[in-house]
Amino acid sequence: MKNKADIEREIEKTISLLDGKNKMKADAFFYTRLSAKMEQTESNFSFEWLLTSPWLKPLIVAFVLFINIISISHLIKSDDRELTNDDVVSLFNEEYFMTQSTDSYLVINEDL
Amino acid sequence: MIKELKSGSEAAFRELVETYKNKVVNTCFGFVHNYEDADDIAQEVFIEVFKSIKYFKEDSSLSTWIYRIATNKSLDYLRKVKRQKRWSELTRLSLSSNESISNLLTDSKTPFDIMEDKERFAALNTAIDKLANNQKAAFTLHKYEELSYKEIADILDTSLSSVESLIHRAKKNLQKYLFNYYKNQ
Numbered sequence: 001m002k003n004k005a006d007i008e009r010e011i012e013k014t015i016s017l018l019d020g021k022n023k024m025k026a027d028a029f030f031y032t033r034l035s036a037k038m039e040q041t042e043s044n045f046s047f048e049w050l051l052t053s054p055w056l057k058p059l060i061v062a063f064v065l066f067i068n069i070i071s072i073s074h075l076i077k078s079d080d081r082e083l084t085n086d087d088v089v090s091l092f093n094e095e096y097f098m099t100q101s102t103d104s105y106l107v108i109n110e111d112l
Numbered sequence: 113m114i115k116e117l118k119s120g121s122e123a124a125f126r127e128l129v130e131t132y133k134n135k136v137v138n139t140c141f142g143f144v145h146n147y148e149d150a151d152d153i154a155q156e157v158f159i160e161v162f163k164s165i166k167y168f169k170e171d172s173s174l175s176t177w178i179y180r181i182a183t184n185k186s187l188d189y190l191r192k193v194k195r196q197k198r199w200s201e202l203t204r205l206s207l208s209s210n211e212s213i214s215n216l217l218t219d220s221k222t223p224f225d226i227m228e229d230k231e232r233f234a235a236l237n238t239a240i241d242k243l244a245n246n247q248k249a250a251f252t253l254h255k256y257e258e259l260s261y262k263e264i265a266d267i268l269d270t271s272l273s274s275v276e277s278l279i280h281r282a283k284k285n286l287q288k289y290l291f292n293y294y295k296n297q
């Protein structure tokens with residue numbers, strides 16, 4: 001559609017659609033559904049206020065930052081300490097239960 | 113009635129809902145162009161009315177106050193959808209809008225007229241969606257609820273001349289958007 005007069009006529013028709021239109025209506029059970037929704041909202045305890053509360057937001061952010069800083073500093077400190085050979089051997093023993101005595105196996109073998 | 117509402121009377125609240133439900137659903141529909149979403153927003157409007165009636169100062173009429181809540185809730189919903197910009201949401205909106213449009217069309221039309229009107233409504237709704245929020249609010253309240261400029265000025269808490277200007281600019285912008293739409297057809 002390229003003709004300006006035609007386009008203007010179309011625009012006029014389109015906008016005038018709103019003048020004679022039907023109105024939307026709520027259905028007959030609107031109040032029933034509304035009261036059910038309200039009851040449901042009342043019975044559900046919500047933590048939403050915790051997130052929307054303006055004074056609590058900075059406190060939560062500060063707490064999370066504090067936990068992060070503590071964790072990071074703890075991690076840095078633990079990285080600083082180098083493991084000695086003895087530490088490595090004892091960790092290896094603990095991991096593979098090598099601290100347990102093997103005497104019992106020897107006793108069993110003797111019986112045979 | 114307001115006194116009874118403030119005292120928490122369920123009967124008064126029911127009466128209020130029955131009185132205003134059609135107006136609220138129709139207003140919300142004017143903004144979102146989808147019946148299911150308009151119905152959901154209308155429920156949120158009445159929940160807000162129930163919660164906030166104790167703070168209602170009666171410096172405006174009850175009707176103005178309810179229309180104001182409906183307008184704000186609808187614009188909030190549109191902002192939320194725009195923010196999310198989820199493809200699924202947009203698809204759902206456009207699909208069910210087409211079904212909702214059928215309810216707006218006046219009776220005694222041929223199938224061809226109905227099809228043509230549906231296309232016109234779809235183009236018009238797309239154009240309305242592009243309007244700035246204050247123009248959209250003024251235009252929708254005027255065209256969908258047939259409110260006077262004075263009533264719209266009260267709802268939007270602005271002057272009569274501002275409403276006249278908003279509606280004038282809204283019409284100009286709609287003509288511009290629709291001109292581009294029909295030019296490219």
